[in-house]
Amino acid sequence: xxxxxxxxxxxxxxxxxxxxxxxxxxxxxxxxxxxxxxxxxxxxxxxxxxxxxxxxxxxxxxxxxxxxxxxxxxxxxxxxxxxxxxxxxxxxxxxxxxxxxxxxxxxxxxxxxxxxxxxxxxxxxxxxxxxxxxxxxxxxxxxxxxxxxxxxxxxxxxxxxxxxxxxxxxxxxxxxxxxxxxxxxxxxxxxxxxxxxxxxxxxxxxxxxxxxxxxxxxxxxxxxxxxxxxxxxxxxxxxxxxxxxxxxxxxxxxxxxxxxxx
Ligand code: PEP
Numbered sequence: 001x002x003x004x005x006x007x008x009x010x011x012x013x014x015x016x017x018x019x020x021x022x023x024x025x026x027x028x029x030x031x032x033x034x035x036x037x038x039x040x041x042x043x044x045x046x047x048x049x050x051x052x053x054x055x056x057x058x059x060x061x062x063x064x065x066x067x068x069x070x071x072x073x074x075x076x077x078x079x080x081x082x083x084x085x086x087x088x089x090x091x092x093x094x095x096x097x098x099x100x101x102x103x104x105x106x107x108x109x110x111x112x113x114x115x116x117x118x119x120x121x122x123x124x125x126x127x128x129x130x131x132x133x134x135x136x137x138x139x140x141x142x143x144x145x146x147x148x149x150x151x152x153x154x155x156x157x158x159x160x161x162x163x164x165x166x167x168x169x170x171x172x173x174x175x176x177x178x179x180x181x182x183x184x185x186x187x188x189x190x191x192x193x194x195x196x197x198x199x200x201x202x203x204x205x206x207x208x209x210x211x212x213x214x215x216x217x218x219x220x221x222x223x224x225x226x227x228x229x230x231x232x233x234x235x236x237x238x239x240x241x242x243x244x245x246x247x248x249x250x251x252x253x254x255x256x257x258x259x260x261x262x
Contacts, residue, residue, distance in 0.1 A: 002210045006229065007169065007236035008253045009045045009132065009215065010243025011072065011100060021052035022059050024246070029065035031250045039066050043236075044253050045098055046243070047072050050086055053094050061095075070098030070129070073106060076119035078126075088127030099124045100238075102134045102154070104175045114157040121158050125166045132169045132238065133158055134217070135196070139176040147174065147188055148195040155196055159203040170196050170214045171238040177218025179240060189216040190231035197233050222251035229255050 016024060025046065032044070045068045048056050056069050075085035091099060101124060102117035112120075117133070124131040135151035151172055162168070172192050177184050184192075193214040201209035216228050217238030228234045242248045251258075 002207075004211065004213050004235045005040070005043050006255075007043045007045065007213050007215060008249075008255075009047065009070075009098070009169075009171075009236065009238045010249055011047045011103070011217075011238060011240050012049065012244055013072070013105070013240060014049060015244055016048060016052060018048075018052040018055040021048045022055050024244075025056055025059050025065060025067060025069075026063060027246050028250065029060075029063060029067060031246055032066065032253060035250065035254055037066070037250075037253060039068075041256065042253055043068065045070055047098070047100055053091070053096065057094050057096075068097045070096045070100065070132070072100050072103070074099050074101070074120055074123060074129070076116065076123045078123070088123045088129055091129055092127040096129055098132055098169070099129045100134060100171075101131045102158075104134065104136055104173060104178060114154055117154070118158045118161045121168070122161060125162065125168075130167050130169060132171050132215070134171045134173050134238070136173040136175050136178075136218075142174070142176065147184075148192045151192055152195050152199050156199055156203060159200060162204065164204045164208060168212060170200070170212060171217050172196060172214065173217035173238060179219070181219050183219035183221075183224055184216065186227045186231050186234075189228055189234055193231070193233035193235075220252065222248050225252045225255045226258050 071091045074088045101120045106112045121131045135154040137150040141150040197209050213235035215236045215238045216234050220237040220239045221242050
């Protein structure tokens with residue numbers, strides 16, 4: 001049985017300029033070091049805005065901080081006449097490890113379809129970035145189709161275009177739970193994460209399914225993280241609001257210390 005290292009990812013969205021990002025990663029680094037955190041036990045990744053990435057890269061590297069980082073989006077294209085877009089090649093040069101793709105805010109605000117999400121995922125893989133593929137149902141979808149149908153369909157669309165050995169992370173984020181303070185129940189998260197893993201097995205094979213980390217996202221806090229992490233198919237969390245508070249985020253990262261007591 002493959003061991004999947006838990007992954008806690010912080011999506012800062014359009015918050016923190018580069019100066020605040022520098023201060024935040026330094027403080028987070030010290031806090032986790034003081035707590036004797038090891039990335040072999042729980043991997044921690046932050047997703048700053050594009051304009052902060054170079055500063056975050058140099059801070060992490062010069063201060064030897066045990067954190068990884070990624071971008072919140074990328075272009076499906078490598079270069080050319082695409083004003084405002086950022087290529088996966090540029091992100092790879094900045095030593096980004098990950099890139100978030102298909103976050104519901106991009107699907108909504110920028111009308112990103114499954115086709116666009118698939119093209120962006122292929123661009124990420126081509127440039128050696130691990131895509132964090134976000135899928136999830138709206139409250140209307142939930143009412144009409146139940147929880148799993150929409151996220152499974154969104155994921156299947158991407159998987160069918162991927163090379164079987166591509167490293168990916170999947171984030172199940174029910175749209176109604178994002179920023180609402182109303183998280184899914186651990187059982188709801190487990191059921192959909194299990195359905196997503198079964199879809200990976202069906203399309204890419206059992207080994208890929210066993211190795212791929214499936215995260216839950218939507219109103220995750222220090223107080224509820226342990227309940228999600230007890231579920232067998234939940235391998236971590238994509239955290240929005242709570243990832244911008246050092247104490248809250250570091251408490252989420254240190255979930256193994258409170259996993260048995262909550
Ligand atoms: C998110 O934006 O991906 C997210 C899960 O936000 P929040 O944790 O604030 O619900």
